[in-house]
Amino acid sequence: MKKIIVFSLLGIGALTMMQCTKFTSTGSAPAPTLPSTAFHYAINIPNGTIDNTPSHNPISDDGATLGRVLFFDKQLSINNANACASCHHQENGFADPVAKSRGFEGELTSRNSMSIINAANENSYFWDGRTDGLEEMVLQPVRHQIEMGMEKMDVLPAKLAKTAYYPELFKKAFGTTEITSDRISLAMAQFIRSMSSYKSLADESGVARNWGFDSANVLNTAQKAGAQLFFGQAGCANCHSGTNFRGMTDNDIANIGLDVAYTDNGIGAFKNDDSKNGVFRIPSLRNIALTAPYMHDGRFATLKDVVNHYNKGVNKHPNLDNRLRNSGGWGGSDDNPRRLNLTDNDVNNLVEFLKTITDKEVTTHARFSDPFAAK
Ligand code: HEC
Ligand code: HEC
Structure with a gap:
C-alpha cells in the first residue's frame, strides 16, 4: 500500500513538472527517456487464436516498459555494439531490411x-522452430556467438546494475x-508479447474468417481479387x-522448393533427418509488406519475387x-511442382x-519505439 502511494505521488510530481522521465546516463552509455x-501494454487476442502467455508471466505495464528498455539497449551485447533492435527494427515490422x-x-x-x-500466438520460434517458449528464447540472442556475444550470461546483471536506471526499473x-x-x-x-497486431485492413475486411470474402466491403478491386487468389x-x-x-x-512445416539442393537444410539440419531437408516453419505473413527481404535467407527482395x-x-x-505438387499429395502420375499460371x-x-x-x-x-532515441 505504502509503495503504491509513493509511486503515485512521484507520478503526479513528475507529471506536473514534465511529461517524461529522462534518466541520467552513466559514462558514455546513453540513458532512456520514459x-x-x-x-499500456495489455493485448487483446482474437478468439480462437493461441495465446502462449504463461500464468507466471502476465504482461504488466512496468514489466513491458523494462522489456522495452532492454530490447533497445546495446549494453546487452558484450561490446555494446548491438541491441535486439539492431536487427529487429520497428519500422520494418521488427525485422531487418537486409538479407x-x-x-x-x-x-x-x-x-x-x-x-x-505476434510472438504471443506462436508455439515455436526461429525459421526452423527449434525453440519453444518465449521466455527461454529471448536470452538466446544475448548469448549467441554472432548476434550479441554475451556467452557468460551471468555478467549481464552486474553490468546493468551499474547504470543509474535499471535498479529502479526492475x-x-x-x-x-x-x-x-x-x-x-x-x-x-512481456515486451515482445505485447507486440500484438490485429488492426490491418485484412482484419477489418474479415477475409481470414471468410476464406477470402471481403464481408465488410473495405478492400479495393485489386485487393479483393488478390484475396480470392490467395484463398483460392x-x-x-x-x-x-x-x-x-x-x-x-x-x-x-514445409519445403517450398526454393532450391534443388539447399545450402541451409533448416529442420533437416537441426533434427539430422534427410526427409526434413529444406523444410522450414510456415511463417506468419503479418506485416509482410514491411519485412523484406524474404525467406530464411532473404533471397527475394520483393513480394512480387515471392509470388513469382x-x-x-x-x-x-x-x-x-x-500442397505445391500437381498431384496435391493424392498420388497419381504427375508429382511435379505445381505451376499456378x-x-x-x-x-x-x-x-x-x-x-x-x-x-x-x-x-x-x-x-514500441527506441527509448534511447526519444526526446
Ligand atoms: C545480429 C542480429 C540479431 C540480433 C542482435 C537479435 N536478433 Fe533476433 N533474430 C535474428 C535472426 C537472424 C533470427 C532468425 C534466426 C534463425 O532462424 O536461426 C532471429 C529470430 C528472432 C526471433 C524469432 C521470431 C519467430 O517468430 O520465430 C525472436 C523472438 C527474436 N529474434 C528476438 C530477439 C531478441 C529478444 C533479441 C535481443 C535479446 C534479438 N532477437 C537480437 C537476428 C538478430
Ligand atoms: C506448402 C506450404 C506453402 C504454400 C502453399 C505457400 N507458402 Fe509461403 N511459405 C511457406 C514456407 C515454409 C515459407 C518459409 C520458407 C523458407 O524460408 O525456406 C514461406 C514463406 C513465404 C513468404 C516469406 C515470409 C518471410 O517472412 O520472409 C511469403 C511472403 C509467402 N510465403 C507468401 C506466400 C504466398 C503469397 C503463397 C501463395 C502464392 C504462399 N506463400 C504459399 C509455406 C507455404
Whole structure:
C-alpha cells in the first residue's frame, strides 16, 4: 500500500513538472527517456487464436516498459555494439531490411532476421522452430556467438546494475531492485508479447474468417481479387492460414522448393533427418509488406519475387510439400511442382492483397519505439 502511494505521488510530481522521465546516463552509455505514466501494454487476442502467455508471466505495464528498455539497449551485447533492435527494427515490422544481419563484431548471421510481431500466438520460434517458449528464447540472442556475444550470461546483471536506471526499473517491474537473468528474460518476453497486431485492413475486411470474402466491403478491386487468389487458385491459404496467416497447425512445416539442393537444410539440419531437408516453419505473413527481404535467407527482395516463385519457380525437391505438387499429395502420375499460371495482373493483385495485412500501430506507436532515441 505504502509503495503504491509513493509511486503515485512521484507520478503526479513528475507529471506536473514534465511529461517524461529522462534518466541520467552513466559514462558514455546513453540513458532512456520514459513516459512518467507507463504506456499500456495489455493485448487483446482474437478468439480462437493461441495465446502462449504463461500464468507466471502476465504482461504488466512496468514489466513491458523494462522489456522495452532492454530490447533497445546495446549494453546487452558484450561490446555494446548491438541491441535486439539492431536487427529487429520497428519500422520494418521488427525485422531487418537486409538479407543477413550484422552481429556485434560485424559478422553476418546465417539467416534472415525475422519479424517478431505476434510472438504471443506462436508455439515455436526461429525459421526452423527449434525453440519453444518465449521466455527461454529471448536470452538466446544475448548469448549467441554472432548476434550479441554475451556467452557468460551471468555478467549481464552486474553490468546493468551499474547504470543509474535499471535498479529502479526492475523495482517497478518486480518489486525489488534485484537484477537476474531470469527477470531480464521475463521482462523482454512481456515486451515482445505485447507486440500484438490485429488492426490491418485484412482484419477489418474479415477475409481470414471468410476464406477470402471481403464481408465488410473495405478492400479495393485489386485487393479483393488478390484475396480470392490467395484463398483460392493460388493455394496460399493451404499453408498461410487462420488469423495469423501461418501454418495450418502448430507444427505445420514445409519445403517450398526454393532450391534443388539447399545450402541451409533448416529442420533437416537441426533434427539430422534427410526427409526434413529444406523444410522450414510456415511463417506468419503479418506485416509482410514491411519485412523484406524474404525467406530464411532473404533471397527475394520483393513480394512480387515471392509470388513469382510460387507461380512458376518452385523446384523439384524430394521433400517438396504435397500442397505445391500437381498431384496435391493424392498420388497419381504427375508429382511435379505445381505451376499456378497466374497472369501479371494476378501477380500484382496478390501483392496488393498481401499489403493489406499491414498494421501501422505496432510499427509506429511510441510504446514500441527506441527509448534511447526519444526526446
Ligand atoms: C545480429 C542480429 C540479431 C540480433 C542482435 C537479435 N536478433 Fe533476433 N533474430 C535474428 C535472426 C537472424 C533470427 C532468425 C534466426 C534463425 O532462424 O536461426 C532471429 C529470430 C528472432 C526471433 C524469432 C521470431 C519467430 O517468430 O520465430 C525472436 C523472438 C527474436 N529474434 C528476438 C530477439 C531478441 C529478444 C533479441 C535481443 C535479446 C534479438 N532477437 C537480437 C537476428 C538478430
Ligand atoms: C506448402 C506450404 C506453402 C504454400 C502453399 C505457400 N507458402 Fe509461403 N511459405 C511457406 C514456407 C515454409 C515459407 C518459409 C520458407 C523458407 O524460408 O525456406 C514461406 C514463406 C513465404 C513468404 C516469406 C515470409 C518471410 O517472412 O520472409 C511469403 C511472403 C509467402 N510465403 C507468401 C506466400 C504466398 C503469397 C503463397 C501463395 C502464392 C504462399 N506463400 C504459399 C509455406 C507455404
